[in-house]
Amino acid sequence: MSDRIKFHLDEHIDxxxxxxLRRYGIDVTTTVETGLRTQSDESHLExxxxxxxxxxxxxxxxxxxxSQTNEHPGIAYCSPSSRSIGEIIRCLILIxxxxxxxxxxxxxxYI
Incomplete structure (x- = not known):
């Protein structure tokens, strides 16, 4: 396994x-880039x-x-409209x- 975290942004993430994150050198994919837009949560999980x-x-x-399984590589959850884009980026960089x-x-x- 890689020694650095890689992120995947759900379709509602700006x-x-x-x-x-990329400007910081962090490996990140988006739902649109990976062809997962409008796909099921299970598809995202896979x-x-x-x-x-x-x-x-x-x-x-x-x-x-x-809450039902811990068989996932991690989730960073941010309640909608609770943080600015800059705050989310700073929290993800911290993670x-x-x-x-x-x-x-x-x-x-939880962000």
Whole structure:
């Protein structure tokens, strides 16, 4: 497994966040880039598992999934409209700097 966290942004996460993370050198994919737009939560879950990416989402359905299984590479959850784009980027950079991918397995981090 990689020694650095990689992120995947759910479709409702602003693309500016992907740009900000990339400027910092962080590996990030978006739902549109990966062809997962309008796909099921299970499809997203399969993708993040296969790619070993932490899901960044506003969708509380992923909190339900996380309460039922810890077999996911991690979820960073932010309640809709609760943080600015800059705050979300700073929080994700902090997660990137503090945790290893192994430490994020099965974990939910609330932003």
């Amino acid at each position: 693309n500016s966040i992907a740009s900000g 993708f993040i598992r296969s790619e070993k990416r932490v899901m960044v989402t506003h969708d509380d359905d992923f909190l339900i999934i996380a 990137y700097e503090v945790y290893t991918p192994e430490e994020m397995i099965g974990r939910v981090e």
